Amino acid sequence: MANKILITGSAGFIGRSLIERLRSEAVELIECDLSLGHDLLDLKQTLALPPAAIVVHLAANTNVQTAFEKPFPIYRDNLLGTLNLLEYCRLNRVQRIIYSSSYVYGRPQTLPIDETHPVMINNPYGRSKLIGEQLVTAYSEDFGIAASILRNFNVYGPGQSPRFLIPSVIAQLYSESPAIKVADLNPKRDYIYIKDVVEAMWRACQSNAPGTRTYNLGCGASYSVGEAVELIFKLSGRRKPIESAGKSRKNEIMDTVADITRARLELGWEPRYDFAAGLADLLKTEGRIK
Incomplete structure (x- = not known):
């Protein structure tokens, strides 16, 4: 059992990339996903996992x-599944x-945001x-289960749902739509590439730190929606008019x-992709550019 890693949400956006990353390591992977018939909301079924x-x-x-x-499904799925x-x-x-x-800090009091920033x-x-x-944290303190909490900022990469900004812009750019439609060009986010996220997760798996440790995962720089769209234009060699609804x-x-x-200090982790490099890798992976 020493080298066995159970991954929930293994067929999801991050899960697929993590599975791909860990296949080269000397570990045995146990995949758990609703699409595979595993329902974490069912305690009996969860306890029967290997x-x-x-x-x-x-x-x-x-x-x-x-x-x-519709808040109820969010709370039910995320809390009962975690508790089970x-x-x-x-x-x-x-x-x-x-x-x-995820990002739990609300409106930041200071930038950049470290893990001691108040949660709002x-x-x-x-x-x-x-x-x-x-x-x-409660289970870690009460039952001695070491825990690494990874607060992902804005993750992007191949296979992400088009509900999110980056895949939405790329899909519109390569479609027949006459313009790129966004809600608001102004909000700025710290975007982190999926390959860097799963590398941090693997480093956390290897950690020997006791108790609960919390880590921010980002690139350490922010880009507005407008800047993100312009960078995609530049890397793809394509351009369309941008239509902003101006709606926050x-x-x-x-x-x-x-x-x-x-x-960096505790996991020995460093993002390998800045925003431009991550977007370029994404476009290449999807066959959009060479």
């Missing part, structure tokens, strides 16, 4: 866009759980992930930049 030494918990309801209209998995960890004496969280959740999805962090989401945050010092 025992593992390490758990990477990626499975989540990430439908941020409808979180205010933590019971699996306790009963199987799992050594470490890697919990994939402004949406149900972020709140569900923070409560998940608290459950992970409820509780919109205008800028985020991750301080990744702790991940």
Whole structure:
């Protein structure tokens, strides 16, 4: 069991990339995903999963866009699924759980944002992930399960749902639509490429740190929506008019930049892709450019 890693959400956006990354390592992978018939909301089914030494918990309801209209599925899926998995960890004496969280800081008081920044959740999805962090920490403290909480900033890469900005812009650019439509050109985000995220997860799997440690994952720089679109234009050699609805989401945050010092020092992790390099790799992977 020492080299067995259970990955929940293994067929999802991050899960697929993590599986691909770990296939070259001397580990045995146990894939767990709703599409494979594994429902984490079913405690009996979750406890019947094969025992593992390490758990990477990626499975989540990430439908941020409808979180205010339909909060119940967000809380149910993200909290009950996490709680059931933590019971699996306790009963199987799992050594470490890697919990994939998200941006939980709300409007930043200072930039860049380190892990000690106050958490100020402004949406149900972020709140569900923070409560998940608290459950992970509770099980870590009460039952001795080491935990690494990874707060991902804005992840992008091949296979991401077109609900998100980067794949949406690329899809529109290569479609017959006359313009690129976005909601608002102004919000700035710290974008991190999927390959860097899964590398950090692998480093966390190898960590020997006791207790619970929390890490920001980002690139340490922010780009506005408008800057992101222009960079995609430049890398692709294509261009279309941009149509902005000028409509901000409820509780919109205008800028985020991750301080990744702790991940550098404790995990020995460094992002290999800046935003331009990540976008170029994405476009090449999808066959958009050579």
